Amino acid sequence: MTPVAIVTGASSGIGAATARRLATEGFHVLAAARRADRLADLVAGIAAAGGSATAVTCDVTSDESVAGLAAAAERAPGPVTLLVNNAGGARGLDPVESGSVGDWQWMYDVNVLGTLRVTQAVLPALERSGAGTIVVVSSTAGLDVYEGGGGYTAAKHAQTAIAGTLRLELCGRPVRVVEIDPGMVRTDEFSLVRFDGDAERAAAVYAGVAEPLVADDVADCIAWCATRPQHVNVDRLVVRPLAQAAQHKVHRVG
Known part of the structure; x- marks a missing residue:
């Protein structure tokens, strides 16, 4: 039977790229995100390229919506073997002393509690x-x-803690846990969201x-980790561009 992969935040950026790549690896992809129109375009593109995918409208900050994703996984055409918790994002670049509580709460809910909700909902199928x-x-x-990154780094530190604790x-159970830690990634939306469209x-x-x-x-990187033999667990993969040696060390020209 065709293995099934669930990718959250699949309507753009890393999520959309991951959905397309996993389809080429032979997965039927459940592409989950809030924006149904973008998901429809993604699924159509995957089908045109010879892959297989289903769009699932899902908001990872909603228990009811995530329950709908779990129900879609139960109807999938094969066993659910892969979950990519990709939904997330950043808002603001303010110091702790003046940071927006609303921004911090949004980042925690999407990055951390979103990962928690989806993982809890899908784990039984993964184990089966x-x-x-x-x-x-x-x-x-x-x-x-x-x-300026207090809210975002706090949320991402929490995600890292979830991955390590879950592992x-x-x-002793048949589920691997892989953490992917990208550095500077240029996508269409990440920084635009962070700076409120500026x-x-x-x-x-x-x-x-x-x-x-x-x-x-x-x-x-995600596809490589996910397609290693099942006894191989890549605990953590840190990936940066050559120009970025550390968070504060970036080579710029011009």
């Missing part, structure tokens, strides 16, 4: 498959901190960086 994999897309912000708790501030993040990572680079 006998060869499950959970991928948590965190960030290098989950390993370090930087000025311990699932030891295109100039969003572009400045990548100014002078000749080759930041792109979504397909991260999708490649």
